[in-house]
Amino acid sequence: MNTLWTVIAVLLGVAALLGTIRLLLGPSILDRALSVDALLAFAVTGLGAYAAFNRDPTVLPTLLVLSLLGFVGSVSVAKFVARRTQEDDDDEQIVLPVVENTVEGEGKKS
Amino acid sequence: MSDQIVQIMDWAGILCILAGALLSFIAGIGLVRFPDLLSRMHAASKPQVLGLLLVLVGIGFRLLPAEATGIFSLGTLLLVGLFQVVTVPVAGHIVARVGYRTGRIRHDLVSTDELAERLATRRSAPDTSEDTVS
Numbered sequence: 001m002n003t004l005w006t007v008i009a010v011l012l013g014v015a016a017l018l019g020t021i022r023l024l025l026g027p028s029i030l031d032r033a034l035s036v037d038a039l040l041a042f043a044v045t046g047l048g049a050y051a052a053f054n055r056d057p058t059v060l061p062t063l064l065v066l067s068l069l070g071f072v073g074s075v076s077v078a079k080f081v082a083r084r085t086q087e088d089d090d091d092e093q094i095v096l097p098v099v100e101n102t103v104e105g106e107g108k109k110s
Numbered sequence: 111m112s113d114q115i116v117q118i119m120d121w122a123g124i125l126c127i128l129a130g131a132l133l134s135f136i137a138g139i140g141l142v143r144f145p146d147l148l149s150r151m152h153a154a155s156k157p158q159v160l161g162l163l164l165v166l167v168g169i170g171f172r173l174l175p176a177e178a179t180g181i182f183s184l185g186t187l188l189l190v191g192l193f194q195v196v197t198v199p200v201a202g203h204i205v206a207r208v209g210y211r212t213g214r215i216r217h218d219l220v221s222t223d224e225l226a227e228r229l230a231t232r233r234s235a236p237d238t239s240e241d242t243v244s
Contacts, residue, residue, distance in 0.1 A: 018138030052172035071197035
């Protein structure tokens with residue numbers, strides 16, 4: 001059983017490493033927000049494995065906080081990106097990204 | 111509870127957590143290797159929902175026989191799972207929408223793009239757009 005716990009720890013460590021690589025490489029800010037979201041999921045999994053290993057329910061409220069933090073983080077980053085590109089070009093009309101390969105205005109409905 | 115039942119629950123819990131960790135690992139590989147934002151979102155959402163629920167079930171299996179307070183921690187686990195299942199689709203939708211609108215997805219990798227067709231018709235005929243697209 002101890003072997004299985006070690007395997008879990010190694011898998012989560014490698015996953016966090018790969019997520020950090022994407023966080024550093026990520027071409028756009030949305031990729032970075034996405035990888036932060038995934039890293040939070042890995043952190044929740046790791047804290048949960050810790051709680052299960054020690055039979056210790058102390059960290060469970062932390063899981064609650066982390067699961068809400070991921071949502072707030074990625075949504076606020078996405079909204080920030082949308083608003084910034086809208087201010088960049090004052091163009092309210094929706095343009096196809098295929099036709100014009102530039103950043104364009106976010107729709108009014110958001 | 112008898113010793114045998116506790117042992118069976120321990121094994122079920124550790125197998126659930128192992129599956130969750132395996133999903134996290136696969137998502138890490140997908141995050142690094144996949145080519146654009148949408149496919150990376152596809153990879154990253156697996157441990158956020160399925161992996162997390164598996165881990166929560168595993169924690170429940172491990173905590174339940176241990177203490178008298180095990181039943182209270184089940185409530186917290188249920189809340190964590192509920193919040194995650196409610197919020198992850200919303201966040202994914204908003205991130206994908208902003209990514210599409212700001213042109214950060216690769217259109218050569220998308221097999222069908224119905225939104226582009228609808229946006230094209232809306233652009234060519236702006237007078238009837240309120241009826242057809244909203």
